Amino acid sequence: MxxxxxxxxxxxxxxxxxxxxxxxxxxxxxxxxxxxxxxxxxxxxxxxxxxxxxxxxxxxxxxxxxxxxxxxxxxxxxxxxxxxxxxxxxxxxxxxxxxxxxxxxxxxxxxxxxxxxxxxxxxxxxxxxxxxxxxxxxxxxxxxxxxxxxIPWFNILVLTILAGLALGFFRMTQWFRREKIDPILEDVGETWDAVDARADDARDNARGVWGRFKAWLATWRGKPRV
Amino acid sequence: MILGLIRLNIAALALMLIVYFVLSIWSRSVRRKKLGEEWDEEVQTGDRAAYVEEGLEDYDQSLRRKLILGVFVVPYLVIGLLVYVMNFQ
Incomplete structure (x- = not known):
């Protein structure tokens, strides 16, 4: 979903x-x-x-x-x-x-x-x-x-500059995540793992309507040939 | 004319200030990491922290650091060029 x-x-x-x-x-x-x-x-x-x-x-x-x-x-x-x-x-x-x-x-x-x-x-x-x-x-x-x-040289130039800026921005968010957010996350990592495990349990218990619908759809598929 | 110009300047300055500070912090952080790696791989003598701090002080004086100020200059050059090309050529 x-x-x-x-x-x-x-x-x-x-x-x-x-x-x-x-x-x-x-x-x-x-x-x-x-x-x-x-x-x-x-x-x-x-x-x-x-x-x-x-x-x-x-x-x-x-x-x-x-x-x-x-x-x-x-x-x-x-x-x-x-x-x-x-x-x-x-x-x-x-x-x-x-x-x-x-x-x-x-x-x-x-x-x-x-x-x-x-x-x-x-x-x-x-x-x-x-x-x-x-x-x-x-x-x-x-x-x-x-x-x-x-030939739209001006547009080629502008789009190239925009792509460069977008790439720079993307790299900067990566840097921000690595340098500023990851250290914080590591501190709360253990707590997070516990929450995550509990969420996994909950998801296994309740597949939900969508999950059941997809499982039903899957029954229409051919069985894999061995 | 004046009101529009003022609005443009305020918007541009706000944007440029954000870009300037983010770029400064990012660039310094990258420099710090590089200096650390340099010490790990090549220098390996003396105090690592002192080496990094010294390198950062050099960086603060460097041309590279001052080039970030171009954030305030380049957009106005581009605007000036656009005004000329669009209207007076």
Missing amino acids: LRYLKYTFWTVFWVLVLSFLHYTLPQRDIVRIVDTEVRRVDFGENSIFWAQADTGQDNEGVNRDVRFINAVKENGRIRVYRNEDTGWGWPPYFKLDSSNLQTEAADLVSESRANPQWVILTHYGWRNEFLSIFPNAVGVRATDDPNQRL
Whole structure:
């Protein structure tokens, strides 16, 4: 039983960590921009998926105007980005130049479908229609080739550093356990052994519903051939 | 602007202080263990405890010890770099 709890815990843990990283780390799309606009947004249940007002402005209101960049990929799929300051908050992009970015995007709008101006648009975040959330654009630059392969060097660097930090943290907890906790445990070791033995006895006496169910399941298995 | 910056600084300082103290204690402990092993394997003369204490005093003066202060410097360099690259390039 405890084993399944453990599997569930680690599955949930990794799903959370990976979706957090997938949301926060930058990704790049090659798109042609079709429009830039500003519209008012009333934040509701989805408010944690929105950033904040431009740095230095009042951030108290329940609604404000948000800049948007509408774009289309080469395969015809549409992409809608919001363009908000992250300021000094989370995620730590320290983006203060939304107005400038909006101007750059407006400058790169494709005049027609026949004559596309491709751009590499860096963004983080997710588009979700159910929550009405949009990825936040953080940078844009023009390019000629819509089919080029982009290698995410920045993400490789960040993930490597994170893995190193996680390893360091893991080693430090091991050190902490060895140097600080084990000596204490040794002192109470004998008491603990006694408790452990008693728990083992108790477990043998009462297998519990799950144990009996598993034993029943085991009766369906083939007998090992000798 | 100012409020956001203050909040960022408080959060960053709190985090950096924790990391700094944990790293300091950990590094000193590792040094202590290494000095003990060094005495066991190579020196084997004189007082083991005194040898370890002397080594730790040297360590306290060392560059390696002071490098841990980078915990306070590196994040601000990274922030500065990010602000420049994200907004002014």
